[in-house]
Amino acid sequence: MSSEPGDPFPRAGHDHAVCVREALDRAAALCAERGVKLTELRRRVLELVLERHAPVGAYDILERLAEERGRVAPPTVYRALDFLVSQGLVHRVDSRNAFVGCVRADGAHRACFLLCRECGAVAELVDPDLDAAVEALARRAGFEIGRQVIEIEGRCAACRALEAAA
Numbered sequence: 001m002s003s004e005p006g007d008p009f010p011r012a013g014h015d016h017a018v019c020v021r022e023a024l025d026r027a028a029a030l031c032a033e034r035g036v037k038l039t040e041l042r043r044r045v046l047e048l049v050l051e052r053h054a055p056v057g058a059y060d061i062l063e064r065l066a067e068e069r070g071r072v073a074p075p076t077v078y079r080a081l082d083f084l085v086s087q088g089l090v091h092r093v094d095s096r097n098a099f100v101g102c103v104r105a106d107g108a109h110r111a112c113f114l115l116c117r118e119c120g121a122v123a124e125l126v127d128p129d130l131d132a133a134v135e136a137l138a139r140r141a142g143f144e145i146g147r148q149v150i151e152i153e154g155r156c157a158a159c160r161a162l163e164a165a166a
């Protein structure tokens with residue numbers, strides 16, 4: 001997704017339709033490569049998750065789908081989300097009990113997020129050095145890492161700039 005190099009947050013006013021289209025194309029290509037099915041419903045759920053650069057709750061997705069196609073059974077949506085998470089196309093942000101589209105989605109990787117508590121923006125950091133450091137710490141403790149999501153909460157540069165200007 002579009003952002004300045006070095007700034008993992010999306011640029012204000014970027015063409016988000018392009019982000020979404022690229023992410024959907026990437027998802028389709030990945031699923032084809034892996035021989036798994038990106039069904040129409042899974043694709044639509046992914047699109048709804050990608051709608052904003054902010055975490056989206058399962059309930060919001062359920063509501064949107066119900067508006068579009070009438071009653072939708074919750075397990076259907078949860079299964080679609082599970083699929084997207086298992087394929088690394090979407091990450092779960094536990095502290096928000098919500099989901100966010102992956103900026104990379106090129107295979108298994110560990111997610112690390114900066115979460116702005118003011119505007120709700122989320123940035124995914126992709127840093128092999130960080131992964132290696134965590135891996136080394138865990139190994140030293142004889143610990144096998146299962147699921148790893150690092151969530152760092154604070155204020156984004158845009159919100160800090162707004163405050164400085166006020």
Ligand SMILES: [Zn+2]
Pocket residue numbers: 001002010014015016017019020053
């Ligand atoms: Zn975007």
Ligand SMILES: [Zn+2]
Pocket residue numbers: 088091102103104105109110111124
């Ligand atoms: Zn990711």
Ligand SMILES: [Zn+2]
Pocket residue numbers: 116117118119120121155156157158159160
């Ligand atoms: Zn912010």
